[in-house]
Amino acid sequence: MNVYPHLAPIANRWHEAMGIDVRFPDDHAAFIARCHAAGQTRPTPLLLQYGEGDYNALHQDLYGEHVFPLQIAVLLSQPGEDFEGGEFVLTEQRPRMQSRAMVVPLKQGDAVVFAVDSRPVQGTRGFYRVKLLHGVSKLRSGHRHTLGIIFHDAA
Numbered sequence: 001m002n003v004y005p006h007l008a009p010i011a012n013r014w015h016e017a018m019g020i021d022v023r024f025p026d027d028h029a030a031f032i033a034r035c036h037a038a039g040q041t042r043p044t045p046l047l048l049q050y051g052e053g054d055y056n057a058l059h060q061d062l063y064g065e066h067v068f069p070l071q072i073a074v075l076l077s078q079p080g081e082d083f084e085g086g087e088f089v090l091t092e093q094r095p096r097m098q099s100r101a102m103v104v105p106l107k108q109g110d111a112v113v114f115a116v117d118s119r120p121v122q123g124t125r126g127f128y129r130v131k132l133l134h135g136v137s138k139l140r141s142g143h144r145h146t147l148g149i150i151f152h153d154a155a
């Protein structure tokens, strides 16, 4: 599976809508070369394991100047069977409003594609930026594994 080429055009449309000048090449290797040239050389894909009581506080995976604006998390365990609790949570912060929470109901093998930092939302006067955070609620029992794919390398 090579998903980056499908995401790069979306990333470019998002940047255009948000008035950000940076554009992304079709080829992931070319984008990684840009990260490396800026000292972002550490690979970022991760396998995460959560046990009972573990959680992942709301955060953003920003690891340097170069940021690919979309990332992926794949749930490797079966909710309700392998673990209880441990929901994937997003919050969206709109200008002058309080944050909205969203729970993404993932089953084993599902992937969620989400904004690393901000996404454009159509308003009455063009697009505005909505800031996202993501995290995982506390596991009540069992074990939960995920694969996280972040397309930029880290400094």
Ligand SMILES: O=C(O)CCC(=O)C(=O)O
Binding pocket: 048, 056, 061, 072, 073, 088, 134, 135, 136, 146, 147, 148, 149
């Ligand atoms: O465990 C998860 O579902 C999300 C982990 C995470 O923060 C990430 O993939 O960036």
Ligand SMILES: [Fe+2]
Binding pocket: 059, 060, 061, 134, 148
């Ligand atoms: Fe994360």
